[in-house]
Each structure stands twice: as structure tokens, then as C-alpha cells.
Amino acid sequence: MSFQNYNVPYEVDNNYTKKVAYFSMEFATHQPLKIYSGGLGFLSGSHLRSAYELGQNMIGIGILWKYGYYDQERNQDQTLDVSWNEKIYSFLEDTGIKFQIDVHDHPVWVKAWYLNPDTFKTAPLFLLSTDLPENDYVSQTITHKLYDSNVAAKVAQFILLGVGGAKLVDILNFNPDVYHLNEAHGLSAAFYLYQKYNRNIEEVRKRLVFTTHTPEEAGNEKHDIYLCHKMTYFCGLSIDEVKQLTQDYSDSFNHSLVALRFARLANGVSQLHGEVSREMWGKYSGICPIISITNAQNWTYWADKQMYKFKDVGDDYGFDDRKKWLKKRAFEIVADQTGKLFSPDIFTIVWARRFAGYKRAGMIASDPHRFFELMNNQKYPVQIIWAGKPYPMDHPAISEFNELVHLSRNYKNVSVLVGYELGLSKRLKQAADVWLNNPRVPREASGTSGMTAAMNGAVNFSTDDGWIPEFINHGHNGFVIPKADYANMSTYDQDQYDLNKLYEILTSEILPLYYEDYKTWRQVVKNGMQDVRFQFDSNRMAHEYYEKLYNA
Numbered sequence: 001m002s003f004q005n006y007n008v009p010y011e012v013d014n015n016y017t018k019k020v021a022y023f024s025m026e027f028a029t030h031q032p033l034k035i036y037s038g039g040l041g042f043l044s045g046s047h048l049r050s051a052y053e054l055g056q057n058m059i060g061i062g063i064l065w066k067y068g069y070y071d072q073e074r075n076q077d078q079t080l081d082v083s084w085n086e087k088i089y090s091f092l093e094d095t096g097i098k099f100q101i102d103v104h105d106h107p108v109w110v111k112a113w114y115l116n117p118d119t120f121k122t123a124p125l126f127l128l129s130t131d132l133p134e135n136d137y138v139s140q141t142i143t144h145k146l147y148d149s150n151v152a153a154k155v156a157q158f159i160l161l162g163v164g165g166a167k168l169v170d171i172l173n174f175n176p177d178v179y180h181l182n183e184a185h186g187l188s189a190a191f192y193l194y195q196k197y198n199r200n201i202e203e204v205r206k207r208l209v210f211t212t213h214t215p216e217e218a219g220n221e222k223h224d225i226y227l228c229h230k231m232t233y234f235c236g237l238s239i240d241e242v243k244q245l246t247q248d249y250s251d252s253f254n255h256s257l258v259a260l261r262f263a264r265l266a267n268g269v270s271q272l273h274g275e276v277s278r279e280m281w282g283k284y285s286g287i288c289p290i291i292s293i294t295n296a297q298n299w300t301y302w303a304d305k306q307m308y309k310f311k312d313v314g315d316d317y318g319f320d321d322r323k324k325w326l327k328k329r330a331f332e333i334v335a336d337q338t339g340k341l342f343s344p345d346i347f348t349i350v351w352a353r354r355f356a357g358y359k360r361a362g363m364i365a366s367d368p369h370r371f372f373e374l375m376n377n378q379k380y381p382v383q384i385i386w387a388g389k390p391y392p393m394d395h396p397a398i399s400e401f402n403e404l405v406h407l408s409r410n411y412k413n414v415s416v417l418v419g420y421e422l423g424l425s426k427r428l429k430q431a432a433d434v435w436l437n438n439p440r441v442p443r444e445a446s447g448t449s450g451m452t453a454a455m456n457g458a459v460n461f462s463t464d465d466g467w468i469p470e471f472i473n474h475g476h477n478g479f480v481i482p483k484a485d486y487a488n489m490s491t492y493d494q495d496q497y498d499l500n501k502l503y504e505i506l507t508s509e510i511l512p513l514y515y516e517d518y519k520t521w522r523q524v525v526k527n528g529m530q531d532v533r534f535q536f537d538s539n540r541m542a543h544e545y546y547e548k549l550y551n552a
Contacts, residue, residue: 005173009116021165025157048060089113108135128161166196190208330428404416
């Protein structure tokens with residue numbers, strides 16, 4: 001196909017005619033395309049699927065990571081092994097487009113690959129690669145590893161996504177009305193546009209919107225401004241010009257702060273996160289308004305349609321049988337990986353997501369005595385599964401993963417799985433009776449894994465953070481640990497409070513309900529499935545992006 005004067009190759013709905021270029025470091029569109037690490041990718045993948053379903057005039061701009069994020073494997077003793085294996089994708093189309101960008105005052109060749117909307121039912125996605133024979137080895141490595149731990153490599157990746165993506169959009173003659181930065185990784189696009197529009201920042205601002213995902217300032221990307229300048233991040237501007245333009249006179253370039261100053265509008269990814277963001281950034285002058293558009297996930301892709309069908313026709317026998325079968329199928333994976341045979345008749349807790357300190361993967365096991373009692377409860381038997389990928393250089397998170405592996409050796413009913421990507425994620429949500437989520441409040445901006453868990457008949461049990469305050473009605477469609485006065489608590493006290501409440505609710509409410517009043521439990525499951533169906537389907541979210549962000 002021709003990529004000159006590119007338009008989306010499906011009929012655009014009249015409600016969504018404004019042209020949008022959506023920049024993201026990662027997209028989780030389907031299991032075979034391993035160019036994502038976690039929640040940001042799951043979110044952008046669902047966004048592209050809903051853009052396709054709704055007929056939106058949007059294209060995605062991302063990077064084709066040669067080794068993906070990494071492959072999660074095991075050492076001989078079952079602990080975590082990090083492996084980088086080359087990925088090959090025959091389903092991506094060669095656009096024939098090659099162009100150059102400057103990185104470190106050096107021309108680097110960029111090639112554009114294309115994910116056709118028909119392949120995975122997404123909006124069109126263009127993926128950039130520097131892994132070309134025309135480039136020197138260092139330039140080739142820019143697109144080798146998602147979130148490379150080398151700072152210079154990471155800045156180069158940001159330049160590729162932003163400047164390279166904006167340049168590709170010009171080559172395509174797509175002429176977007178809106179450049180949407182999903183996180184600040186692609187912010188260098190703003191400096192490219194600044195030069196394109198004769199150094200008129202208002203012309204950039206007219207077109208730029210920004211989604212922030214990070215609820216604490218320390219978690220936002222900052223880099224030495226002299227390094228960024230040396231890497232050609234600023235498209236020819238001097239450091240003094242950059243400081244004047246960004247109104248930030250420090251030597252640390254704060255990507256999110258500058259994005260908030262360059263964009264005309266920004267959004268947080270839950271109502272709570274919007275409040276946290278407005279408070280967090282409110283002390284800075286010149287930032288754009290920050291609204292809330294709560295994250296969501298694509299129901300068509302994620303939901304178990306059979307469970308919904310049985311729910312909708314009131315077939316409780318079919319509903320229960322389907323859930324039991326889904327558990328049994330998922331437990332084949334558990335048995336294959338760990339040699340442990342789990343029973344579909346036993347209450348199953350799953351904690352599965354990216355391993356990060358604030359998410360507190362091992363919290364339920366942090367009191368050995370209570371955990372031992374829970375896992376040896378004869379009256380209310382329990383099974384627990386952990387899974388998730390720590391950042392490959394996050395050694396505390398890797399240690400936590402490995403500690404859980406060692407812990408699991410002591411129990412037949414505890415397992416830790418590897419390879420947590422889209423496919424395993426769906427299976428584990430189907431395996432779960434309870435989807436456990438216990439981040440430290442208010443560290444989780446949104447946290448969408450519980451949405452897709454509910455779409456597969458799992459009940460959410462969570463601390464009251466991210467999207468949860470908008471969803472859970474305790475005892476009706478899920479269970480929530482009530483907030484304490486966290487602001488006046490030490491981290492230790494917060495962890496102890498949450499742990500005590502977790503055990504209290506689990507042992508006195510959840511387990512008795514599951515084993516002694518399954519009819520009511522089933523209703524809680526159904527209520528969760530119903531309440532997540534439309535409010536937390538990404539079609540609602542994709543519509544709101546047009547309504548509240550693009551058209552505003």
C-alpha cells in the first residue's frame with residue numbers, strides 16, 4: 001500500500017474526525033507483539049483497539065523494540081533470570097519509509113514499520129526502528145531494549161519517539177490536529193514542532209495534549225539538561241533558549257513539567273489521580289489545566305464472553321461451570337511451570353502485575369505466622385498465585401520476586417509464575433476468585449489490572465487507590481481496605497494498618513462468604529462484571545479523550 005498522504009484505512013465516524021497522532025513508548029496490542037512492559041502498554045493497546053472499534057481518526061506512533069522489554073525466565077533454582085532474545089514479526093508491513101534524525105549531533109537512519117488495523121483490530125500503528133545496517137552499532141542499539149538502563153540510550157529513545165515520530169507524521173502527510181503524548185517520553189516532538197512552526201510556541205500548544213501517569217514528583221523523568229542538549233534533544237536550541245522557553249532555569253530537565261507547560265490541556269488517569277496531579281504540580285507557574293479521564297481496558301479483547309452470556313440469561317449452573325473450567329485451564333499453566341496441582345474448587349487469590357516496591361507484592365506474606373495459618377486453613381482452604389515482571393535492573397523488586405519463589409517451596413498451594421504478558425495475564429484473571437491489589441495509597445495513578453479481572457469473573461480486593469474509589473462498593477461488587485490517615489503515618493505504620501485490614505476482611509468477610517454463602521458470592525462476582533462492563537471499557541475512555549481532550 002502507499003503511505004503517501006496517509007489516511008486511516010477504515011471509515012471514520014463523524015464524532016471522531018479530528019486527526020490524532022498518539023505517541024507512546026509501549027503498546028500492548030496482542031501477545032505476539034512484545035513491545036510493552038506493563039500498565040502503560042496495556043492502556044495504550046486498549047486505547048488503539050477502542051479507537052478502531054469506534055472508527056476514530058487516530059494513528060499510533062511507537063518503537064519496534066528488537067528484544068522487547070525482556071524475556072522472564074528462571075535460573076536453575078527457579079529464581080528470576082533476565083534474558084534478551086531477538087523478536088521477529090512477519091505480520092508487520094514494511095512502509096518503505098526511511099529517514100534521518102539527529103542524535104548526539106550525528107545523523108541516524110530510522111525505518112518505519114506498520115501494524116495494519118486488520119491484523120489485531122487496532123487503529124493504525126507505526127513503529128520506528130534504528131536497527132539498520134546503515135547505522136553504526138551504538139545507533140542500532142537505540143531500539144534494542146525498552147527502557148534501557150543507560151541514561152544516554154534512554155534520552156536517545158525519547159528523541160526517536162518524539163522527533164522521529166513527528167518527522168514520520170510529516171512524511172506521511174497525515175497532518176494531525178492533535179499530538180497526544182501518552183506520558184512525557186515523546187516530549188522532544190514539541191521541540192521539533194517548535195522549529196517547524198517558526199519558533200511560535202502557541203502553534204505548538206494549539207496541537208499538544210499530554211497524559212500523565214505518575215502520581216509523585218520523584219517518579220517523573222528528569223535528565224541533566226547538558227546531556228539532553230549534547231544528545232540533540234532540543235532540535236538546535238541553545239541551553240539558554242531552552243531554559244527561557246520552558247521557564248525552568250535549573251540544570252535538571254523535567255520532562256513532565258515541560259510537557260505541562262507546552263500542552264494546552266493534560267489529564268490524569270483517574271479522578272483521584274487528577275486531584276493528586278493538580279495538587280502536585282499546582283506550585284509551578286505556567287502549567288496547563290489538568291483534567292481527569294479514568295483509564296479503562298478493552299472489553300472486546302479482555303472479557304470472557306461465555307461468562308457474560310450465562311450471567312445475562314441467568315444460567316447459574318453454566319456460570320459456575322464456566323468459571324470452574326477457566327480456573328482448571330489456567331491451573332494447567334501453574335502445573336506446567338511449578339509442578340503444583342491446584343484445584344478449581346479451592347478459593348484462589350492472584351496477585352499479578354509489574355513488580356515495583358510501592359505495589360507491595362509480598363505484603364500478604366510479610367507476617368509469616370498469619371500467612372502460615374491462612375495457607376493451612378482446613379475450614380477455608382486457599383491457593384495463591386503470584387506473577388509479574390520486575391524492571392530488569394530493579395534489584396529490590398527482583399529480590400522480592402525471588403523471596404516469593406523461595407517461600408513457595410514451603411507450600412503446595414503457593415506458586416510464582418514467569419512470563420507475565422497479555423496471554424498469561426488473561427489466564428490468571430480467569431484463574432482468580434480474588435484479584436488482590438495492595439499498592440501504598442496514593443501511589444497508584446490508576447492501576448487497570450482489576451478491570452480486566454472483573455471482566456473474567458474475579459472479585460477485586462484492593463487498597464483504596466487509583467480507579468478503585470470510582471468502582472468498588474464494598475461487599476456489593478468487590479472489597480476495599482478503608483483509607484486511614486495515611487498522610488500522618490510512617491510507611492511502616494501504613495503497611496501494618498493495610499496488612500491488618502487485609503487479613504481482617506479476608507478472614508472474616510471474604511472466605512466465609514465464598515465457602516458458606518456461595519449464592520451471594522456469585523452475585524458479588526456478577527455485580528463486578530456488570531459494573532465494569534461499560535464504565536471501565538476503553539470505548540468509554542476513547543470517547544472521552546475526543547470529547548474532553550482533543551475537541552476541548
